[in-house]
Amino acid sequence: MVGMIDGELVGFAGDEDFIGGIELSSGDQATNYDFCENIPAELCGTVYFDRNNDGIQNSGEEGIEGTRVVLTDANGNVVAAAFTDAEGQYCFSDLVPGIYCVKEIQPAGYLDGIDSVGEVEGVPSGFAENDKLVDIQLLGGVTGEHYNFGELKPSEIYLSKVEKKELTLDENQLALLQDMDILQDQIIRMRL
Ligand SMILES: [Ca+2]
Numbered sequence: 001m002v003g004m005i006d007g008e009l010v011g012f013a014g015d016e017d018f019i020g021g022i023e024l025s026s027g028d029q030a031t032n033y034d035f036c037e038n039i040p041a042e043l044c045g046t047v048y049f050d051r052n053n054d055g056i057q058n059s060g061e062e063g064i065e066g067t068r069v070v071l072t073d074a075n076g077n078v079v080a081a082a083f084t085d086a087e088g089q090y091c092f093s094d095l096v097p098g099i100y101c102v103k104e105i106q107p108a109g110y111l112d113g114i115d116s117v118g119e120v121e122g123v124p125s126g127f128a129e130n131d132k133l134v135d136i137q138l139l140g141g142v143t144g145e146h147y148n149f150g151e152l153k154p155s156e157i158y159l160s161k162v163e164k165k166e167l168t169l170d171e172n173q174l175a176l177l178q179d180m181d182i183l184q185d186q187i188i189r190m191r192l
Pocket residue numbers: 050051052053054055056057058061
């Protein structure tokens with residue numbers, strides 16, 4: 001930022017770490033010619049199999065590897081994209097402070113589950129839309145974490161509902177259910 005010489009703002013701030021137009025006479029005191037450096041921020045989360053569909057990654061609820069996540073800025077411009085790692089985790093780092101949105105591309109083989117807004121330095125920031133966590137405010141140097149996407153497995157939902165209804169299935173029927181492809185699972189799910 002531009003500073004002051006004898007109480008008046010003098011000079012101009014250029015784009016690239018540059019302040020110009022400072023004319024000094026003898027005896028002038030030039031103060032407050034400051035360079036604010038942006039400390040990068042970070043945004044992380046996990047895509048996981050939410051076995052009990054409660055929107056929380058409990059122990060035994062494994063991450064889903066290879067899920068595409070896309071980060072956009074406040075104007076909707078894509079800033080970065082990544083795939084989740086073996087633990088289902090993703091992390092966008094070196095971010096300029098600002099407002100961000102992280103969008104998940106629904107992983108194949110799973111039904112859509114609950115998405116949850118995480119915390120920035122322990123304080124919740126943003127809100128959840130479908131497969132999208134929006135309006136996440138990141139200041140310099142902070143880390144946003146637990147921006148998580150829960151997913152479900154269709155056949156397990158079906159089996160748990162079957163159990164609740166106390167229907168009996170023989171082994172062949174059970175094997176059939178477990179082998180069903182996603183499309184069939186979705187049809188059955190809609191009927192339940
Ligand atoms: Ca859970």
